[in-house]
Amino acid sequence: MDVAVLFSGGKDSTMAVYAALEAKEDVKYLLSMKSRNDESYMFHVPNIHVTDLLSEALDIPIMSVETDGVKEEELEDLKAAFVDLKNLGIEAIYTGALYSVYQKSRIEKLGDEVGLKIISPYWHIDELEYMHEIVSLGFKIMICGVAAWGLDESWLGRIIDEKTIDDLVRLNEKYHVDIAFEGGEAETLAIDGPIFKKRLEIIKYKKEWHLDSGVFIIEDAVLREK
Numbered sequence: 001m002d003v004a005v006l007f008s009g010g011k012d013s014t015m016a017v018y019a020a021l022e023a024k025e026d027v028k029y030l031l032s033m034k035s036r037n038d039e040s041y042m043f044h045v046p047n048i049h050v051t052d053l054l055s056e057a058l059d060i061p062i063m064s065v066e067t068d069g070v071k072e073e074e075l076e077d078l079k080a081a082f083v084d085l086k087n088l089g090i091e092a093i094y095t096g097a098l099y100s101v102y103q104k105s106r107i108e109k110l111g112d113e114v115g116l117k118i119i120s121p122y123w124h125i126d127e128l129e130y131m132h133e134i135v136s137l138g139f140k141i142m143i144c145g146v147a148a149w150g151l152d153e154s155w156l157g158r159i160i161d162e163k164t165i166d167d168l169v170r171l172n173e174k175y176h177v178d179i180a181f182e183g184g185e186a187e188t189l190a191i192d193g194p195i196f197k198k199r200l201e202i203i204k205y206k207k208e209w210h211l212d213s214g215v216f217i218i219e220d221a222v223l224r225e226k
Contacts, residue, residue, distance in 0.1 A: 003119075004029040004085050005094040006107070007062070009051045011134060011141045011160070012096025012122070012180075014190035017058065018137070019121035020094045021195060028090060030055050030062040031081055035074065046145040046187045047218050050200070054190065057198045057223050075106055082114040092117035098125065099182045127180040131165050138194050145187030147213035149175040155186070156207050156216040187215075198223040 003020055007013045007030035020027050032051040055062035063085065067077035082093065093111060097104040097120040104120060111118040122130060134141060141160040146152075150171040158164060171177040177185050192199035204220035 001091045001117075002026050002028050002089050003092045003094055004031050004063070004090045005060075006031050006033070006096070007051060007054075008032065008048060008096075009054050009189050010096070011139070011188040011190060012098060014054075014096070014139065014141075014193065014195075015122060015130075015134065016094040016096040016120075017060070018139075018193070018195050020119075023121075025092075025094070027060055027094075028088070029085060030058070030060050031085065031093070032062055032064045033074075033078060033081070034064055034066050035068070046215050047189050050189065050218055050221060053200060053221060053223060057196045057200060059197045075110060078107070079110045079114065082110055082116055086114050086116055090116065092119055095120045096122065098122055098127070098130070098180055127178065127182070128165070128169070130180055131160070131168070132162075135161055135165065138192075139190060140192040140199070142189050142191055142216070143186050144189045144216040144218075145214070146185065148177050148183070148185035149212075150177055151186060153207065153209050153214055156209075156214055157205070160188070189218075192226070196226070199226050200224075 003025045005017045005020055005027060034048050052062060065077055065081045067074045093116050095107055108118045143155050143158045146155050168177060168179045172179050200221055201224045202218055202221045205216060205218050208215050
């Protein structure tokens, strides 16, 4: 099928791209929704501007759509993007949904209205197994936002590896931190992996910390040959 992937640059949407390619789908486009609202209910916000570079790194064209990120109203912007993709011959949309019924149900409703199949390949996967799979496949996933007990400023910019997963398991036991961050505990960004033609190198960044949460903001980055 000719498909598009709803893409934020985070681990889950990057794994959705991986799953689509593994299924031998023809991934024609990445769809990146760029919200002006940091509190968007639907869309990933931290470092969403980097998706243009990641599109080049993956060698997949990107459709970037700006939205004000107003609750429910932002769905109309997503629907318009779905219509555009449908008109371009896209038959299905892949998503990185794991457990969020709020997001998945709304995306599926829009898909039904437009006539696009919605595929969420990792829906209800075992989260610990999933995190181990990401690492074992060779994806380099950076934590670029944290907002949970146990996740302090030192986690910003950290690459997820087996040690990170072990630490998350301990935090899950102590604070009930979701191992795959499905409760909004953290945001991530893929900077390299087996499906990347080039890797992302961060040149300049800053960390912002506010009481018990923070973000790692990429100010400048380039692509490097692998």
